[in-house]
Amino acid sequence: MLLFLRFLAVLPLGLLHGLGALLGWVVFALSPTYRRRFLENAAQAGYAFAQVRAAVGHAGRMVAELPRLWLGRPPPCTMHGAECIERAWAAGRGIVFLTPHLGCFEMSVQRAAQRWGADHGPITVLYRPARQAWLARFQETARNRPGVQAVPTTLPGVRSMIRVLRRGGAVGLLPDQVPPEGQGLWVPFFGRPAYTMTLAARLVQQTGAAIILARCERLSWGRGYVLYVEPGPQLAPDMEAALRQINEAMERLIRACPEQYLWGYGRYKKPRVERMEAAA
Template sequence: MLFLFRVLSILPLWLLHLLGWWMGWLTFLASPTYRRRFLANLAQAGYRLREVHQAVGHAGRMVSELPRLWLGGPVRLEWDNEACIEAAYQAGQGIVFLTPHIGCFEVTAQAVAARYGAQYGLLTVMFRPARQPWLAEVVASSRHRPGLDTAPTTLAGVRKMLKAMRRGQAVGLLPDQVPPEGQGLWAPFFGREAYTMTLAARLAQQGGATVLLAWGERLAWGRGYRLHFRGLARPLAPDLAQAVLQINGEMEQLVRECPQQYLWGYARYKQPRKETVDV
């Protein structure tokens, strides 16, 4: 599979996105379970499929673009409000980058690490380890690059993120990712209770770190990505439960700005899994 990824990585981005569009619709039409969850999540947020039907194709593009991003040449990037990143690094208290499952979050982490890693230190991003051995091999060979470090969604990974914050470095994570049992709180997301990680708020409360919202907008016709950055609408609440609720609200706002690129098929309202390994 690594060989296949290398072959796909040489294809132009527009072609990969076209293949991803077909992949997204094929999955939507062929999987009743996925389709029901997709439509239920849309309805929970107040949308109908005809309003955001582009999201079906974008879900497939999220997968099809990975060979190029992991193993291929550079892609075209546009930066929106990057001045807030420089200001946050200059503050010296660390940065917590937050993004929901929207657009291309892979390219956002790569771009920040490449541009700022040499001067300000590693960007540590949290990810869920792949269950398939072949995919784990691909991920391991692609995500370890200059300026970028990774932490798994385990207790060991949580400790790694906390240590990075204590060093005044930057970390990145998806706060709408369902955490393991015991690492979250139940809080409303689009009006329905969802098990929500507390780690994002805890990291931000470590020594006055700056919280920045970030997401990579997928541009049409394979023209690359536009990277969006901004701070919170108001300072993060000191109370943990209130901070979790506030972050959920910020994620909702980001999604509503571009619902066509949100991963509506993600099982956001599932029960948390039990954490059995603590290395």
Template sequence: MLRWFRFFSHWPLWALHVLGVAGGWLAWLFSPTYRRRMGANARQAGLGWRTLVGAVGQAGRMSAELPRLWLGQTPSVVWADAQAAADAYALGQGVLFLTPHMGCFEITAQALATRFGAQYGPLTVLYRPARQAALGEVMALARNRPGLQAVPTNLSGVRQMIKALRAGQAVGLLPDQVPPEGMGVWAPFFGKPAYTMTLAARLALQTGAKVVLIWGERLSWGRGYRLHTQALDQALSNDLEAAVVQINQAMETMILACPQQYLWGYARYKTPRQEA
């Protein structure tokens, strides 16, 4: 697998995206389960077929661009607005960056590390080790980058994130990722109960870290990515479940700003798995 990732890592981004669009439509056409879930999730958010047409190809682009992002030369990145991130770092209280499964979330971590890592220390991100050894080798190479510190999805990883935030550094999370049973609460997401992680809210409330929303917009024709940041519009409630609802609402607002780039095929409403 590493050989194939290295091969595709040299391709221009536009060519990978063309390949990805084809793959995205093939997955949609030949997987009834994926097709039904994608449609149901989009309808739950009040969106129709026009959004899905764009989202099918964007989902394929997300997968096809990984070799370039993990092992190749970093594509062009421009910042629509970095002020929210810069202001949060300057406070010295730690920064919690939250992004949904939207656009290119891999590039957000790399861009933050490149822009702020030298001055404020590494960005700490969670990762779940791959079940396949070959993919695990690829991911290990991808995560070992200057300014990035990957920690496992266990108690040790959580402790490292808390330590980083208390040291004034930054942590990146995808708060719409379904956590294992016992590590979340049921909270509305586009009006339907979804098992939602409490980790993001706990980290912010326990450390006093500044919460910043971020997402990486995928530009057309392989022109690269545009990063958007903004501070959470209101302080998180001290009540944990209320804070989780606030974060879900913030994710909804971000997603609806560019719904074609959200991963509607993600099983957001699934029953949480049990940890072994």
């Protein structure tokens, strides 16, 4: 399997995206559950299928591009709005990068790390280790790209993020990811209650870090990506109000490029019952 992934990593990005688009439509056609969730989530946000049908192919592209992003040569990615990041670091603040399941969110972190990793240290991101030992080892190695430090979803991992922010570094999170029970609140997302992680808000409130919103869009024909960054909201001290602000910010980013959002993600599912592990 690792050899196959390494083979995929050297293929042209355009070919990977073509194969991924086909994969996306195959899954959409064969999985009634996934198809129903995709259509329901899009309708909840006010979109007809015709408006977001391209997102079917982009879901497959997201999967197919991972070997290249984790193991291969970095694809081209231009950036817009970098001045807001420079201002945050000039003020001596840490940065919490927030991006939804939109476009190539993996590239968002890698591009920022390429630009600022040498001056401000690696960007720390959370990941959930796979249950299979070989895949967990692969994840740990592959996600630790130059300028990126991946830490597991454990208490030590979260403490590591707090330390990074307090010394003026950066972390990255997907705040529209459903956390385990006890680590979120039910807050509206496109008008429907969704279990929303409190971690992003807690990191900001405990460290005084700045929020930077990011969306990384795929270009057609494998030409690479475009990363847009902008200042995020000044969070309210009340947790529920802060989470509403974060969800509203994520909605705005998604509406800027709805054809690349993962509408098939189970955003409104019930949280799984588990404890955050105390050690890696």
